[in-house]
Amino acid sequence: MNDLDNSNSADTAVAAMTTGLQGPAPEVKVTKDMVRRGLIVAPLLIAVCAVIWGMDGALSGAYGIALILVNFALAAALIAGTARISLGLMMGAVLFGYLIRLALIFLAVFLVRDAGWISLPALGTTIIVTHLGLLAWEMKYVALSLAHPGLKPTRP
Amino acid sequence: MEAFSHLIAAFDQEQADADKAAAAAASAGFAYGLAAIGPGIGIGYLVGKSVEAMARQPEAAGMVRTTMFLGIAFTEALALIGFVVFILIGL
Numbered sequence: 001m002n003d004l005d006n007s008n009s010a011d012t013a014v015a016a017m018t019t020g021l022q023g024p025a026p027e028v029k030v031t032k033d034m035v036r037r038g039l040i041v042a043p044l045l046i047a048v049c050a051v052i053w054g055m056d057g058a059l060s061g062a063y064g065i066a067l068i069l070v071n072f073a074l075a076a077a078l079i080a081g082t083a084r085i086s087l088g089l090m091m092g093a094v095l096f097g098y099l100i101r102l103a104l105i106f107l108a109v110f111l112v113r114d115a116g117w118i119s120l121p122a123l124g125t126t127i128i129v130t131h132l133g134l135l136a137w138e139m140k141y142v143a144l145s146l147a148h149p150g151l152k153p154t155r156p
Numbered sequence: 157m158e159a160f161s162h163l164i165a166a167f168d169q170e171q172a173d174a175d176k177a178a179a180a181a182a183s184a185g186f187a188y189g190l191a192a193i194g195p196g197i198g199i200g201y202l203v204g205k206s207v208e209a210m211a212r213q214p215e216a217a218g219m220v221r222t223t224m225f226l227g228i229a230f231t232e233a234l235a236l237i238g239f240v241v242f243i244l245i246g247l
Contacts, residue, residue, distance in 0.1 A: 021210065026218050027225035072229065079225060087207045094203045094228065095196075102192060102235060109243055124240035131236055135229050142222055 018086050025080035030142065031072050034134045038069050045130065049122045057122035064126030067108055068134070071101055184246020191238020198231040 042065050049061030075097065082093040112118050206224040210217045 021214070021217050021221075023218070026222040030222060030225055075228065075232075076225065079221070083221070087210055091203050091207050095200055098196060098199050098228075098232065098235075101232075102239070105236075105239065109239075113243070120243050124244055127236055128233070128240055131229070131233050135226065135233070139226060142226060 018088060020084040020086050022084065025076070025083065027076040027079050030138060031076035033141070034072055034138050035069050037137055038065060038130065038134055041133070045126060049119075049126060053119045053122040056117050056119040059117045060119040060122040061126040063112065063118075064123045065130050067105060068127060068130045071105060071131075072134075074101055074104075181246045184242045187245075188238050188242035191241070192235045195231045195235040198234075199228055202227045202231060 042062070045065060046058050046061045050058035053060070078093050078097040079090060082090040109123065113120070202224060206220050206227075209220045213220075
């Protein structure tokens with residue numbers, strides 16, 4: 001009987017690995033929130049870049065913010081799309097997606113590195129600040145939602 | 157003869173500058189590659205464990221996916237920091 005239970009349990013796990021997850025995709029919701037917040041704080045970040053690095057800094061800051069938001073959107077789309085097919089495919093897609101997205105970011109920066117309007121310090125700073133800032137901001141809501149569903153804060 | 161020696165000196169200087177720039181770019185690229193290895197291992201471990209959790213308990217998949225996505229993004233920040241160092245030093 002115990003062997004039968006173990007066999008059923010293994011079958012269920014295998015089925016879950018080879019079949020997809022249906023239902024809403026939470027990462028898409030999280031990404032939409034982050035993109036909305038990113039667009040809200042973008043003028044402030046661009047203004048700070050403009051004050052520190054001038055017009056080139058403002059343009060580079062806008063470019064960096066756009067890069068990060070597109071990067072988040074690509075990651076979410078990749079996970080949501082492949083999770084519907086199978087968990088195994090999702091795992092592979094996330095790992096290769098990491099490499100592909102890094103390559104795309106490199107390409108996006110490499111193509112504009114000699115442009116007249118680019119300021120690499122502004123671009124680099126904006127990339128790190130936007131990425132970590134948006135994640136930290138989102139974590140506040142996700143952590144509260146997961147730990148205390150009844151205290152789920154309202155989203156701006 | 158003097159003009160010729162000036163020409164050779166200028167060529168040597170140009171060659172030394174080019175070598176220095178190439179070495180800086182190669183070092184920065186190497187550092188970026190090293191910086192990408194750690195997050196790659198981290199993301200692999202994170203996603204593997206998440207898939208295992210979802211396979212064992214599909215009803216918790218939504219919570220696991222949310223946490224996994226944020227974990228991936230935080231881990232990827234390390235690679236982005238390496239990338240920014242790369243573009244500031246070597247690009």
